[in-house]
Amino acid sequence: MNGTTAHSHRDYTGSKIGMWLFLFTEFFLFFGPILLYSIFRFRYPQAFIDASLALDTGVGVFNTALLLTSSLTMALSITAMQRGKKGTTLVLMGATVLAGAVFLVNKYFEWGAKISHGVYPGGEALEGVKDGGAVFYGLYFFATGLHGIHVLAGMVIITVAALLVHEGRINSNDFVKLENTGLYWHLVDVIWIYLFPIFYLVR
């Protein structure tokens, strides 16, 4: 083994530490708006409750269930790959991307309905509203928009990883790229787990 395999040396632990460190920076990125939210929630409690009540909880619940299920299919795909089931892995990865796409379509309609009513940062509907409501929607569009970009990025990364699986460059002996892809997708899920109650449930 020694010498001949030096060129194919792989450090799974190092690779995963790198991914986790990156995820922590992402976590801090979202921690900022969440911290801001908590401060303004205490400053304008009633305005935040009123603004939150204008959001459709049904859509929020559906999107939450969707993202949690996509996290399941992602985790299942890694188990399938470790067991050498390439076809199952690809189907599960496809399901994950599909769930992400449906999530974004829902978000598009949710945003669209709000924007068409003039509810957006600087929009006419928020002009007469006392400061709290405008802050709520400023944070809502910023945080969910930033999260949406991450969902889109996750879908692209999973698609690239699926191509690597298809080509056999990710296989049952070398799957750390798939694991790191999964880590990214799960982080996007964890962030939504916090964004969902913040905007839809704390009333």
Added chain:
Amino acid sequence: MDAKESKHRIVGYPVLFGVWAALLGLTWLTVGLSGTGMGSFTILAPFLIASVKAFLVVDYFMHLKYESGFFKYLLLVVLGTVVIIAWLVYQDVAYRI
């Protein structure tokens, strides 16, 4: 090289489905509790439930449970940093004139 690669633990399908069911159950619980007017608990409960859900995702879906202690300490350092930053910011906001 082999030592670094041989420790992979395969998480079985039933475990993953169980975690998923728990996540959906907790979502149902947190939606049910929303707006029931329990005072300060109305704000606290969703955060506590969200944290349990996040823990389940991190521990099982992200395999932290099966990683070495180093990863867990790393997460603790991050969470500690978050608490310190939040505390400092709240101090600033509370005592600002």
